[in-house]
Amino acid sequence: MSAANPSSKALDILESARMLIMDRGFNGFSFRDVAASVGIKSASIHYHYATKADLAEATAQAYSEAFKEAVAQLEADTATDLLRAYGGLFVTTLREHGRLCLGGMLAADVASLPDQVRTEVAVFFTAQNEWVENAVRHGQTTGEFRTDLDAAKFAKMFVSSLEGAMMISRGIEQPQDLEDALEMLIQLIQA
């Protein structure tokens, strides 16, 4: 039931797992943490998600889905503002919740990740790179962006940069650095 049509408690579990992983990574959270946070016993988590791998997979899937939707709903008058709005998603997560992107966190943990979760990580970044690439291409056709740059490569670098800046900004407690990185990236792509 959990994957196809998650109950409200199953969603609470997913939500709690998401926040914990975004904060501490795959190896840094436990079933007991999740249980305490949603108000049931740790054994009961297994009823909804059989193993930690299953829980992490479902969490990553749901996150990937939600992020894709959030990104799809971004609107802006210019390609520049669209990229700014995209980066704003990262800025908000860091500034308001002090958390990293789930994708980035899981990417860092990839060496100790179950295969099924690793797959989701790849899916997530493929989608993100693609979306940004399209945004860049659009800006290139409108004349806002430099046309001498490889859109695909810039897009990957853009996403990497935001993920890295998020990580380091939190690491050294300088959240402003993420915002500065975003503005720098936008300045660099502009024609």
Added chain:
Amino acid sequence: MSAANPSSKALDILESARMLIMDRGFNGFSFRDVAASVGIKSASIHYHYATKADLAEATAQAYSEAFKEAVAQLEADTATDLLRAYGGLFVTTLREHGRLCLGGMLAADVASLPDQVRTEVAVFFTAQNEWVENAVRHGQTTGEFRTDLDAAKFAKMFVSSLEGAMMISRGIEQPQDLEDALEMLIQLIQA
């Protein structure tokens, strides 16, 4: 003795801890992993490093030091090639050892890090940002690099970008992405 003048075994432990943390993070390695790797029992690690926090701190310190030295020895005819050589350190670590930068890994784990280790992370990135900033400034004075960009902000973005690209490249098993990101960054700073 361990901190001031580490014995050969203490250095083995440090080296093993470094590799394990670069691969799996702070929460992903154990004293038993280190012990197995250096060929002593896990209890004996405590003789050299009293706690896991102490071990991680010493590892981060040694890494920071070694990285600073490696960077100080970089030479190139142009500022462009200097940045390329700097990025090459990241590329080599990923390509030849499949590992991430210790600084980036610890930054991701910052929420579950002992204070003393968190401090080392900040020290590491401050040094890195500074070095790159100087390299950028140099390139700006020689006319190689764009002078309309804030050197400090570009430098931070540059480091973040390499860290993020390293993480994601390994995460999605596309090591070429890191190299592409490096070349993109260099293309962007050039006048």
Added chain:
DNA sequence: AACAGTCTATCTAGCACTAGGTAGGTAAGG
């Protein structure tokens, strides 16, 4: 040179605790 004391680096054994996971039971509701 011989002895006594101390230091180094390791061991075995085990502590208290946490991890993910399991077995079996139970109260509520269709």
Added chain:
DNA sequence: CCTTACCTACCTAGTGCTAGATAGACTGTT
């Protein structure tokens, strides 16, 4: 009365860390 969604109670494996012992190398004294 069966399914749902939990529970209690437990297991095994592994965690960081400690206690106490020991073999071997050093150091100072006689």
